[in-house]
Amino acid sequence: MYDFTSESVALLIIYVIIAVFVLFFPLAFMYSMLFGWIHQSSRQKKLLAREQKVAGIVGGDNIHTLSKPINLEQISQCGLVMTNITVSPSWWQLFVGGIKSIFGGQIQSFDNVLAYGRAEVMQRLREQALGEGWSEIINVRVETSMVMNKVKGRQQNKLGTLEFLAYGTGIR
Amino acid sequence: MEIMTSNTETIPGFNITKSLGVATGSTVRAKHIGKDILAGLKNIVGGELKAYTELLMEARTEALGRMMMDAAQRGANAVVNVRFATSSVAGGAAELFAYGTAVVVEQE
Numbered sequence: 243m244y245d246f247t248s249e250s251v252a253l254l255i256i257y258v259i260i261a262v263f264v265l266f267f268p269l270a271f272m273y274s275m276l277f278g279w280i281h282q283s284s285r286q287k288k289l290l291a292r293e294q295k296v297a298g299i300v301g302g303d304n305i306h307t308l309s310k311p312i313n314l315e316q317i318s319q320c321g322l323v324m325t326n327i328t329v330s331p332s333w334w335q336l337f338v339g340g341i342k343s344i345f346g347g348q349i350q351s352f353d354n355v356l357a358y359g360r361a362e363v364m365q366r367l368r369e370q371a372l373g374e375g376w377s378e379i380i381n382v383r384v385e386t387s388m389v390m391n392k393v394k395g396r397q398q399n400k401l402g403t404l405e406f407l408a409y410g411t412g413i414r
Numbered sequence: 415m416e417i418m419t420s421n422t423e424t425i426p427g428f429n430i431t432k433s434l435g436v437a438t439g440s441t442v443r444a445k446h447i448g449k450d451i452l453a454g455l456k457n458i459v460g461g462e463l464k465a466y467t468e469l470l471m472e473a474r475t476e477a478l479g480r481m482m483m484d485a486a487q488r489g490a491n492a493v494v495n496v497r498f499a500t501s502s503v504a505g506g507a508a509e510l511f512a513y514g515t516a517v518v519v520e521q522e
Contacts, residue, residue: 282459324471328462328463328470330453330463331457380426388502390502405470413426
């Protein structure tokens with residue numbers, strides 16, 4: 243018969259805490275490896291659906307990089323429109339990217355993340371244009387910057403976090 | 415009076431009558447360590463880090479607001495050719511900087 247004294251309970255709690263700390267990172271890494279692609283493909287599917295929806299409403303594209311309007315002739319109002327997103331690769335993608343960067347060449351896992359981030363930020367700009375009632379957004383620019391994370395007290399970008407900023411001039 | 419902003423060289427449909435120099439606005443923001451830890455956990459499956467997105471957008475909006483206040487003090491009614499710059503300062507802080515040319519415009 244097991245004797246539940248306060249000491250044994252405290253010991254059990256300590257064991258559980260140690261087990262969580264030891265097992266969490268391997269389990270999370272396994273999860274990232276096995277199910278990360280499901281999350282990624284669901285994100286890309288959602289984005290594609292939104293792109294098609296906006297294209298259906300506008301009939302083409304309502305953002306472009308020219309400095310003069312294409313369709314609109316009489317402009318009554320203009321204003322700066324900007325959106326951003328921060329994206330980062332999953333643990334598994336970081337791991338694969340790290341190994342591939344030893345040999346060089348194309349790194350597919352980062353490619354997908356960056357392509358998704360850019361497409362998403364442009365889509366948000368389109369949606370914001372629709373939401374705020376701009377008929378066109380001209381002179382669109384997309385900028386990229388790194389988000390620094392503190393790793394062991396030092397400023398690094400180990401998580402690979404990137405920020406995309408898209409901005410342009412909305413006209414109506 | 416509302417200040418019009420644009421990242422084109424002219425405000426479409428308006429004529430620039432006077433240039434009043436460069437209007438600038440900046441803000442330095444840092445995120446607390448909890449956000450870094452949570453971002454590390456979100457990173458397991460990758461994708462968007464909403465906490466960072468919101469923080470950076472908030473900071474950039476403030477920088478833009480300061481730039482517009484600067485332009486208003488110069489007596490401008492529009493800011494053209496607005497640009498953004500981001501730089502990281504020591505200690506995980508980021509500086510967000512917005513600048514543009516403060517001008518007086520008239521409707522054509």
